[in-house]
Amino acid sequence: MGVKNLEQLTLGDLQFLMALERAGGITKAGETMNLSPSTASRTLKRIREILGDSCFLNVKDGLVATEYFFKIKPVIQDILERMQGLNPEGFSPEKCRRCFRISSMMAEVSRIIGGIVPTFLQQAPFASIHLAHHDNEFEQVLSGNVDFAILTRVGLPPDIHYLDLYPIERVVLFRKGHPLSKLGRPLKTYDLQMYDRASISTGRHNHWAGPDQSIFPFEKFRERTRLTTTRFNVVWEALEKTDLISICGYRAAEIAVKANDLEFLPLPSEIAEPNIWNSLIWGERAHQDEGCIWLRKIFAEWGQADTKRVQKLVNSQGYRH
Structure with a gap:
């Protein structure tokens, strides 16, 4: 436990500590920073874990600061005063030296980050x-451990903010020279039912019925799935050497x-795709942060441009890559 641990806190965290001392309560301090009670509680929990001290103790009338807080208070005040002096007019991108933290394990995240x-x-x-992957990305953004996460927008908690980047257009991925590539016509559902699958798992429970359920409605769950992994390159290598197929997003x-000797085709037209989006999500702290x-x-500008790019390709008849 020491002052050096302050380096792991954001400016918002430091401002929240000062707000706690002034307000004497988590809810009141959160209100001054436009944080919900649950977000304020998670923020204080994370700060306590980083600093190794409770910073404030619960008493009958609210919160009182610990000796440790009074020790670091002058340092916090100095940091906040210096930052205000360096940038009195607000956030300036050209002067920013901040590291923005983003969590995602989607295969398409390289396309997104590479785009912005x-x-x-x-x-x-x-x-x-x-950019890294963290378990329970909802908790990571709500607690402020990361600024953003990129994922499929299903089952979001009510206090999560989001920006839709693009709707998911899914395709069938397979090796070059695969029998499906030689049909010379649009794919039909029964074509896909002839082949086993490789599946990429994100670790999240799906809240919607994916195309697999439409293509294989009569099989037991994952009966035709021969490979499941969170590693995208493993699936791609397996597809290249077998007749396995995989259903994934267009950008993935x-x-x-580009990485393997593969190609892809649109899903059969009779398969109804749900209106699902890949989105950028963030918590209340990042919602108020000028840098975020x-x-x-x-992200919004890139999403709009890339949605138009992919939609143009998807709408073209008989596209193949």
């Missing part, structure tokens, strides 16, 4: 992005065909 990085670096040449398939607001605009 040029604009990101052009506008904020000293800032950076740290674009990445796969700026970065969301970059």
Whole structure:
């Protein structure tokens, strides 16, 4: 436990600690920073874990600061005063040296991050992005451990904010020279029912019926699934060497065909796709953060442009890659 652990806290965390001292209660402090009671509680829990001290003790009339808080209070005040002096006019991308933390394990995330990085670096040449995967991404964004997560927008908690990036257009991925590629006509559902599958798992429970259930309605759950993994390259290598097929998003398939000797085709037209989007999500802290607001605009602009790009390809008849 020491002052050096303050380096792991965000400016919002430091402001929240000062708000706690002034308000004397979690709910009141959260209100001053536009945080819901649950978000404020999670924020304090995370701060306590990082600093190794409760910082505030519960008493009859609210919260009282610990000796440790009074020890670090001058340091917190100094940091906040210096930051205000460095940037009195608010967030400035060209001066930003912040590392934005993003969590995702989607295969398509490389397409998304690769799409926004040029604009990101052009506008904020000293800032950076740290992309990783964390378990329970909802909890990660709500607690403030990450600024954003990128995932399929299903089953979101009520206090999660989100930005839809693009609707999911799914395709059938298989090796070059696969019998499906030689049909010379659009795929039919019975064509796919002849082949076993490889599946990429995200670790989340699906809240919607995917195309697998429509294609294989009479089989036992995953009876025809011969390979399940969270590693995308494992599936792609397996497809390249077998007659397995895999159903994935259009952008994931674009990445796969560049990495392996694969190709893809549209799902059969009789398979109804649900209206599901891949989205950027964030918690209340990031919702108020000026840097995160700026970065969301970059994601929004990329999402609009890439949606048009893919929709044009999907609408073209008989596309193949």
